[in-house]
Amino acid sequence: LKLETRGSKFTKFQELKLQELPSQVPMGHVPRSLSVFCRGELTRLANPGDVVTVDGIFLPQKVNDGYGVRGRKAGLMTTIYLDAQNTVVHKKSYEESSLRDSLTEEEAAKLDVDLQRVAMAEDPIGILSKSIAPEIFGHADIKRALLLQLTGGVFRKMEDGMRIRGDINVCLMGDPGVAKSQLLKHVASIAPRGVYTTGKGSSGVGLTAAITKDSMTGELSLEGGALVLADRGICAIDEFDKMDESDRTAIHEVMEQQTVSIAKAGIVATLNARASVLAAANPLYSRYNRHKSLSENINLPNSLLSRFDLMFLILDIPDVDRDMALARHVTFVHQNEGLEERQEDQDSDDDDEENTEDNDKSDYDEEKGVVSPRLLREYISRARRHEPVVPPEVAPYIVEAYVSLRMQDRPGRNNRSTKSGDQTAMTARQLLSILRLGQALARLRFSDFVAREDVDEAIRLTHMSKASLTEEESEDGKTTRREDVMSRIFNIIRDYSTTSNSPNVEMKLAEAMVIRKGFTVQQLQSCLEEYEALEVIQVNQNRTTIHFVS
Numbered sequence: 001l002k003l004e005t006r007g008s009k010f011t012k013f014q015e016l017k018l019q020e021l022p023s024q025v026p027m028g029h030v031p032r033s034l035s036v037f038c039r040g041e042l043t044r045l046a047n048p049g050d051v052v053t054v055d056g057i058f059l060p061q062k063v064n065d066g067y068g069v070r071g072r073k074a075g076l077m078t079t080i081y082l083d084a085q086n087t088v089v090h091k092k093s094y095e096e097s098s099l100r101d102s103l104t105e106e107e108a109a110k111l112d113v114d115l116q117r118v119a120m121a122e123d124p125i126g127i128l129s130k131s132i133a134p135e136i137f138g139h140a141d142i143k144r145a146l147l148l149q150l151t152g153g154v155f156r157k158m159e160d161g162m163r164i165r166g167d168i169n170v171c172l173m174g175d176p177g178v179a180k181s182q183l184l185k186h187v188a189s190i191a192p193r194g195v196y197t198t199g200k201g202s203s204g205v206g207l208t209a210a211i212t213k214d215s216m217t218g219e220l221s222l223e224g225g226a227l228v229l230a231d232r233g234i235c236a237i238d239e240f241d242k243m244d245e246s247d248r249t250a251i252h253e254v255m256e257q258q259t260v261s262i263a264k265a266g267i268v269a270t271l272n273a274r275a276s277v278l279a280a281a282n283p284l285y286s287r288y289n290r291h292k293s294l295s296e297n298i299n300l301p302n303s304l305l306s307r308f309d310l311m312f313l314i315l316d317i318p319d320v321d322r323d324m325a326l327a328r329h330v331t332f333v334h335q336n337e338g339l340e341e342r343q344e345d346q347d348s349d350d351d352d353e354e355n356t357e358d359n360d361k362s363d364y365d366e367e368k369g370v371v372s373p374r375l376l377r378e379y380i381s382r383a384r385r386h387e388p389v390v391p392p393e394v395a396p397y398i399v400e401a402y403v404s405l406r407m408q409d410r411p412g413r414n415n416r417s418t419k420s421g422d423q424t425a426m427t428a429r430q431l432l433s434i435l436r437l438g439q440a441l442a443r444l445r446f447s448d449f450v451a452r453e454d455v456d457e458a459i460r461l462t463h464m465s466k467a468s469l470t471e472e473e474s475e476d477g478k479t480t481r482r483e484d485v486m487s488r489i490f491n492i493i494r495d496y497s498t499t500s501n502s503p504n505v506e507m508k509l510a511e512a513m514v515i516r517k518g519f520t521v522q523q524l525q526s527c528l529e530e531y532e533a534l535e536v537i538q539v540n541q542n543r544t545t546i547h548f549v550s
Helices: 068-073 105-118 126-129 140-151 180-190 245-256 294-300 318-335 337-348 351-361 374-384 395-408 428-444 452-464 469-472 487-500 505-516 521-533
Strands: 013-019 034-039 053-062 080-088 170-174 194-198 209-213 222-224 234-238 259-264 267-272 276-279 310-314 472-475 478-481 504-506 538-539 545-548
Touching: 013 053, 013 472, 034 126, 105 126, 105 374, 105 469, 126 140, 126 267, 126 428, 140 170, 140 180, 140 276, 140 310, 140 318, 140 374, 140 428, 140 452, 170 180, 180 194, 180 234, 180 276, 180 374, 209 259, 209 267, 222 267, 245 276, 310 452, 337 395, 395 428, 487 505, 487 521, 487 545, 504 505, 505 545, 521 538
Parallel strands: 034 080, 170 276, 170 310, 194 234, 234 276
Antiparallel strands: 013 034, 053 080, 209 222, 259 267, 472 478, 504 545, 538 545
């Protein structure tokens, strides 16, 4: 017999390797894998890293005839594969999908109403950030940063082919027990393409790409690692500090150029890895040592640190009020959360009317101020359709803000961190990160222009990332508590008043100064009310000018 090519009809063919989901692996087992053969229009529907449901027929494939030495050595005479008949891809990327495709008209209309309610609320970004891991107490600014990372800035490709990345990279570093890993797992589950790995359990090849031998053809082929699988998604890397130095260098190219270049075994290729990196690490001595400088504690190279747009330092400082609130929150979660679903299962035999009421449960809980994960995903997917630009009137403001931040970090200032050779000083990359964060904030407002408020909020987040350090400082071996927030805000406004030789300060100017230093508008308002009651300052009726009483 020989193949008659002229009388044959050729169809498209693709072999997929299907692997079990981690949540469905039997106890103590390794995830099982299965070959799937796709033909015709079923090819190229799924990409590596997708979660899919495949319908098909189990069929045996002959491996050998069982004769001779080779046949006996080979073991099984047949292997089982799945002949695919239908493929459904779950969790599509933001660009491809809209949740509306899988919903009925009534559900889609209801989702639109909830989305409008969130968008028209007083603080939509606050509501959405609260909905990221709501069972974890506090970390409001970190959750805000993670929301901005999910949204991302605008990717730009210049006429000459140069690319400017829009993805935001975040690093969480802090003491043990501040819920870093829990936040990473939650973000990886919300993102449409989220890959979670740990530092010790992944090598440089496992993160970028490996060369393998194709079982069908026997040729060498490239297999993408975690960063390539997380293309247009988020790659969460836990225990970042425990990675080997040689493996960590593989991430450098991905974080700035967003590609993986391979030149191995005669294969020269460049793979796309447009992933946002979310890393979690412990300080060098497992807990932050206050007697050493920031750079000595972090133990990561400066070339890697400058690639992170935001680096949060989370310190576990004993504080009676905070500890009390945290303990109450944890006990409340253990008392109430998760029990409602079990009660619903028990009451499922009740009347149909009650069941319809349960189905009408809103995606936006106004009482708690949180939204469901599917509404959060839909909101982000719509926000990502906007591509905000920086208008001419805001550009000088960003330049001025960046220069003033650079001046604060210059050597020679009376600053502990610069004396000890701080690695996290402001670089030109930080200017790009402020722009990216501003674009992400504008997207969440469904706007096509970056506003001044977005830039102020972006600068505030960069300040807040090191706020844990400035809460307490050790001098001469003694730990002294710094002045409270109200006093610090008051001092900022008073210093400006004395330098300008004027007892009056405009409210807009005061707001901009205070936000740029890492405080919120609410804190400014409460500070003004407190000092007004003490008759130190006066605010006019329109609340546009602050006057210092001499």
